[in-house]
């Protein structure tokens with residue numbers, strides 16, 4: 001590990017898809033500014049460094065840590081605590097760390113159902129029905145793997161966070177601007193925003209950045225984008241296409257509506273929104289053109305997968321967080337019962 005005098009930079013992925021890492025590499029030549037201004041001490045996707053190297057560093061010695069991914073297991077949680085201790089500035093980087101993102105939709109179900117889908121599904125060859133366990137004794141000794149948690153958590157549900165950088169992934173343009181700002185702050189040329197701020201994003205909604213024409217919205221039915229030929233200039237929601245722009249934080253320049261696709265909400269709740277799904281539901285309910293409860297219900301039935309639509313990126317960070325079944329699940333106990341049930345079925 002390098003010991004030069006530069007500020008230290010770390011990036012870590014917990015439960016994540018890797019898109020945030022690619023977004024950082026997509027800042028192109030600005031990555032040279034990261035190298036010029038920081039000593040990269042820990043970035044598992046880009047360089048070989050061991051957890052013990054981080055453990056050996058003095059507390060607070062990492063200047064900036066971008067933490068992407070949510071907390072799905074005990075390893076993720078251990079690294080969240082370790083990197084919090086070692087870092088001066090800990091950024092919840094990307095939707096998974098900020099609000100749970102797509103992986104947290106698994107909070108709607110139980111660990112047993114998740115493991116059933118993954119290890120006993122039709123595409124998995126697992127004739128003995130084996131499931132992973134945190135502690136396994138083999139001939140060579142004891143093996144330990146991270147413990148799977150029944151409810152996925154956001155980073156700030158585990159440790160205090162200094163800044164939030166939303167997006168799935170954050171836009172490279174925004175990442176570049178944040179890196180510039182931190183470098184300027186390190187040189188005394190700029191001040192960092194107040195702690196707990198959202199950085200690398202706007203303060204209004206995607207609708208405010210969207211160039212599509214808006215009128216007073218009145219919806220009598222919802223349609224899927226593939227079922228109609230949408231007007232290329234008119235607000236998609238007015239055309240009955242479920243668009244999450246009214247509840248979503250600005251900062252992406254309304255990329256998706258500009259390209260003809262509805263916003264799916266990847267920049268998370270707009271400023272001041274406590275519960276993203278509730279805000280989106282309110283926005284949608286207010287444009288339904290009916291006062292008849294049965295007709296309203298029929299119109300709402302046209303929204304495919306409401307839980308996935310309203311909480312696609314935000315379930316772990318929402319007021320709901322998870323289903324009762326997930327909250328009540330006793331992770332490995334449930335899994336063992338499931339494994340026994342499966343083994344009995346196969347004997």
Ligand code: SF4
Nearest residue numbers: 207210235236243245
């Ligand atoms: S609802 Fe969607 S399409 Fe309509 S203005 Fe907002 S972001 Fe644009």
Ligand code: SF4
Nearest residue numbers: 252256263264266267
């Ligand atoms: S328009 Fe919505 S889904 Fe598309 S990048 Fe922006 S916030 Fe994400």
